[in-house]
Amino acid sequence: MADWTDKLPGAARRYLQDQRLDEVECIVSDLPGIARGKAMPASKFAKQGRFYLPNSIFYQTITGDWADAAGDEGYTEPDMILTPDFATASAAPWTADRTIQVIHDLWSQSGDPVPVAPRNVLKRxxxxxxxxxxxxxxxxxxxxxxxxxxxxxxxxxxxxxxxxxxxxxxxxxxxxxxxxxxxxxxxxxxxxxxxxxxxxxxxxxxxxxxxxxxxxxxxxxxxxxxxxxxxxxxxxxxxxxxxxxxxxxxxxxxxxxxxxxxxxxxxxxxxxxxxxxxxxxxxxxxxxxxxxxxxxxxxxxxxxxxxxxxxxxxxxxxxxxxxxxxxxxxxxxxxxxxxxxxxxxxxxxxxxxxxxxxxxxxxxxxxxxxxxxxxxxxxxxxxxxxxxxxxxxxxxxxxxxxxxxxxxxxxxxxxxxHPEFARVYSIVKQSEYDQFLQVISPWEREHLLLNV
Missing domain, CATH: 3.30.590.10 (Glutamine synthetase/guanido kinase, catalytic domain)
Structure with a gap:
């Protein structure tokens, strides 16, 4: 088994004991708290030290729409760099094969923590x-x-x-x-x-x-x-x-x-x-x-x-x-x-x-x-x-x-x-609220349709 597995916490190592690791999920939390990332064969994960995701995952609302929060650089979707935090490696015991999840830290290409990433916000x-x-x-x-x-x-x-x-x-x-x-x-x-x-x-x-x-x-x-x-x-x-x-x-x-x-x-x-x-x-x-x-x-x-x-x-x-x-x-x-x-x-x-x-x-x-x-x-x-x-x-x-x-x-x-987090978060939440206002509820149909 690859050397990187020596970095895994005890529970993850026990889960893999005498078993072949099939897949690794490289995940991060978006603003709502949904796990986003990439799944890949364990053999490929072992050969890579970093992975990439576009920064636009933090501009997405809970409905899957996109908020206009890209900033002055425009909506170019540059990649963020993901590095695994092996202390977070954890089994995914509901899967059919042997799968490990690993939470990743997010960095800009210039080497700074991505300020909008929720885990980075808490670390800050x-x-x-x-x-x-x-x-x-x-x-x-x-x-x-x-x-x-x-x-x-x-x-x-x-x-x-x-x-x-x-x-x-x-x-x-x-x-x-x-x-x-x-x-x-x-x-x-x-x-x-x-x-x-x-x-x-x-x-x-x-x-x-x-x-x-x-x-x-x-x-x-x-x-x-x-x-x-x-x-x-x-x-x-x-x-x-x-x-x-x-x-x-x-x-x-x-x-x-x-x-x-x-x-x-x-x-x-x-x-x-x-x-x-x-x-x-x-x-x-x-x-x-x-x-x-x-x-x-x-x-x-x-x-x-x-x-x-x-x-x-x-x-x-x-x-x-x-x-x-x-x-x-x-x-x-x-x-x-x-x-x-x-x-x-x-x-x-x-x-x-x-x-x-x-x-x-x-x-x-x-x-x-x-x-x-x-x-x-x-x-x-x-x-x-x-x-x-x-x-x-x-x-x-x-x-x-x-x-x-x-x-x-x-x-x-x-x-x-972080001011950049506050800017993006507010725009995303305002976008969600605007989307909600487009939906007519049963209460409105029941009480307003014929009474106003």
Whole structure:
């Protein structure tokens, strides 16, 4: 076997043990979080050290159309250089042959990181922390729905059929029997995750019909974003094996709760190895307050990254298991910013605003950027909210158009993410919104056709 396989992580090497590697998938994340790249025979991959893709993959909208975001050079589609990050090599255990996926880093032909690549955006934000002697740590939670196969966009999405022959039931949060209804899908998710070397911290039934939550262990932001990027694909593949779909839409079923990607944050001092949110006596530090203050002050400008589609804003509904404001509170799931119960060394801040439809690299980058600005600007938070935060005023944008207005005017956020990324992202999202406005909904036909 070729020498490059010696660079593979242990899980990938175990997957290939005594097996012939057939194919390698060279992949990157586009703006929506879709895996794009090239698949090739393993023998060809072994002979090449770099690969190429046109930069236009970052100008493509979720519908497959192209946004006018090429810039002054025009739409010439120059190649970007892809170099493999072998630490990300992972099995593709659902394939018929032995296939390895490898996430690639993206560089311009002049040798600079491609600023629009989501993985580079997150790396850039992390580098700002590192320059100050800080190491950000995150722990994401993934919510998604298992739904009946749906090939007709005009048809409402329905819960999947459970093994009992009945549709998955709603309002069964934390029910083990509800999870058992789609146990075969969960079994495949576990098996695929083990083959890929991913550690699942827990799986629970959420409040929606067929809604599942997977928690991941805390760790490096880029590594965890890589895992979520991989997880979305493996979960979809596991569902397809059992005649259902997995969807990460923020709000797929009318009347049911939305799906979030909650992110827990802490920050480690790289010299002492201590959590900067707790002092030597285990008490909360000013940095703990500043991080919360940064989320409150700057998350509105990042919402367009945390809630990137028109559907995303259907999740922010009062009394429906999603935040509607940026209040913070201890052990309070009605607030947008929650402080979980923990020991002092594990003190952390949970951002509950991100939707599961966000690109994990960008959702985590936006959240970390907001916290970073709070730390460096020493921004104090509002008083802790006590009680039901749904009684507070709403301060989350009500739609992608409003969110983009806030994003476009956030120069300090752009500097952390990269100004070129901010320019392209805004144009692509505006193009998607314009495309959405061309579609006439059933609600409009029902209520406006004969009544206005």
């Amino acid at each position: 934000v992390v580098s700002f922390y590192n320059e100050r002697g800080w190491k950000p740590v995150v722990a994401p939670e993934m919510e998604f729905y298992l739904v009946a196969r749906n090939v007709d966009p005009a048809k409402e999405i329905a819960p999947m059929m459970g093994r009992s022959g009945r549709p998955a039931a709603a309002r069964q949060a934390y029910s083990m029997s509800a999870v058992d209804e789609y146990g075969p899908v969960i079994d495949d998710i576990y098996d695929f995750a083990e083959a890929q070397g991913f550690e699942i911290d827990g799986i629970t039934q959420e409040g929606g019909a067929g809604q599942v939550e997977i928690n991941l262990r805390h760790g490096d932001p880029v590594k965890l974003a890589d895992e979520i990027f991989y997880f979305k694909r493996l979960i979809r593949e596991a569902a397809l094996r059992h005649d259902c779909f997995a969807t990460f839409m923020a709000k797929p079923i009318e009347g049911e709760p939305g799906s979030a990607m909650h992110v827990h944050h802490s920050v480690i001092d790289t010299v002492t190895g201590q959590n900067i949110f707790s002092d030597a006596q285990g008490q909360e530090t000013p940095e703990f307050r500043y991080f919360i203050g940064g989320l409150q002050t700057h998350l509105p400008a990042a919402i367009a990254m945390l809630a990137p589609y028109v559907n995303s804003y259907r999740r922010y509904v009062k009394d429906h298991a999603a935040p509607i404001n940026l209040a913070w509170g201890r052990d309070n799931r009605t607030t947008g910013i929650r402080i979980p119960v923990s020991d002092p060394e594990a003190r952390r801040v949970e951002n509950r605003l991100s939707g599961m439809d966000c690109n994990p690299y960008l959702g985590i980058a936006g959240s970390l950027a907001a916290g970073y600005l709070g730390l460096v600007n020493k921004e104090e938070p509002s008083p802790e909210w006590r009680g039901d935060a749904y009684d507070a005023e709403e301060d989350v944008p009500r739609g992608i158009f409003s969110a983009l207005d806030l994003f476009d005017n956030a120069a300090d956020m752009h500097e952390l993410l």
